[in-house]
Amino acid sequence: MDDLRTHIAQALKREREQAGLSVSELARRASVSKATVSQLEAAAINPTVETLWALGSALGIPFSALVAETGAATTLIRAHDRAGVPSKASPYVATLLAASPPHVRRDIYVIEADPGNPHSSAPHPAGAIEHVIIMTGRARVGTEAEAIELGAGDYLSYPADVTHVFVALEAATSAVLLTELR
Known part of the structure; x- marks a missing residue:
């Protein structure tokens, strides 16, 4: 860290x-x-x-x-080498895997979460969309008004320009999160 x-x-x-x-x-x-x-x-x-x-x-x-750190054209991040940024309010860690190059605004993260306080994200800029794929465990994900329960392998996209949540329903829940900023 x-x-x-x-x-x-x-x-x-x-x-x-x-x-x-x-x-x-x-x-x-x-x-x-x-x-x-x-x-x-x-x-x-x-x-x-x-x-x-x-x-x-x-x-x-x-x-x-x-x-994001700038680096070579090939980037390998082993699971045990990830350095994420923790949430203050919930058992949630976000690790940026790849930042979008200029003019291609997308970011990819690995999310690791445990049951506890929900992780609530403030609205991102207008037109933002998030894509989530649950890798392990279960979570309730999406807009605050319409969060959906997902299991391992499930995919969901939703508008991220409104308050949205990630609530782990099982210990050691993990997901890939892609954020598109338009």
């Missing part, structure tokens, strides 16, 4: 400065504390999924712009 935390710190500062925002203004727009933004930029604290989504939204960039 230390390498990921350092990468996030550098990306957050770069994106904030490119947007011409002060730490205070970014914090205000994202509804997080100024101390949180400062500590994230200093790599002094571990971020949560919720905080990174809020900061990305405030900067007008996808979550992946803060966590």
Whole structure:
């Protein structure tokens, strides 16, 4: 997590400065504390999924712009080497597998979740769609108003520009999540 935390710190500062925002203004727009933004930029604290989504939204960039690392044309991520970003509110970890190249806005994640508090995601930009394939376990997934129970191998796509949820119904539930931002 230390390498990921350092990468996030550098990306957050770069994106904030490119947007011409002060730490205070970014914090205000994202509804997080100024101390949180400062500590994230200093790599002094571990971020949560919720905080990174809020900061990305405030900067007008996808979550992946803060966590994706650029690399070679071939990328291999072994399951035991994944470094994800945990949720503060629920037993949920999101690991970015592949960020979309410029002008091809899609991001792929592995989700690992256990029963507990539901993971609720704020609406993404207008037109966003998510695709989920459950790999193991069972989960209730989709828009907050119409979440559907899925089992291993099930696929669902749904609008992600409204509040949406991922609720693990079994321990060690895992899924592949693809987010399209239009």
